[in-house]
Amino acid sequence: MQQSRRSNPYPFTWEIPLMLAVTVLLLLVLGVQAGRAAANLAAGSGVSFPPREAMFTSVPGIIAGDAGAGLPPGVPGGASPAAVRSWVAALELMILLVLCWTGRALWMRWGPHRVHGMASKAEAQGLLGRQRLHRVRAVIRPDLYGKDRA
Structure with missing residues (x-):
């Protein structure tokens, strides 16, 4: 009822979906890196992150189970492949749950079917x-x- 009485003079364009897609991609990449760092910490090798240049290029190696992918030479990556995959999967699941919860909250607050003026x-x-x-x-x-x- 209220939706039919209101008009939106600003059309929905590509900028907002692109920003959301880039944000989700960045959070997922950071989740992979944090999962590898947590696996290495649990294995006793300490927390280490790759340099900025290797942040995206090391993701396939980490997903394959390599705990030292993208790390500078001399930095140990002592976690087993199964531990790396488990930690990465757990952190990615937590990130996805937080993203879904945040997306639903934003949709209910500013989405097209919100109640106006109540x-x-x-x-x-x-x-x-x-x-x-x-x-x-x-x-x-x-x-x-x-x-x-x-």
Whole structure:
């Protein structure tokens, strides 16, 4: 009902979806790197990240199970391939869950089917105060508290 009464003068363009896709891709790559670092830390090799140049190019090697892919020479990567894959999978799952939760929250807040112009009960109570809401209840809900009510 409200959607039909409102018009959006700004068309939906490609910038926002591109920004979201790049953000998700960057978070997933950082999750792979963090998973490898956590696997190496659990194996006792310490936390180490690759240089910026190898941040994206080392991802296939890490997914294959190489704990030292992209790391500078002399930095040990002591985790086993199974541990690397397990840590990467666990961190990627956590990142995906947080992304889904955030996406749903954003969609409910600013999506196309949100309710426009309605305050929640707590917002109205905080703005108007409990006593004022009680005093003007016949105006707010005349079907429940109006003078015509039999």
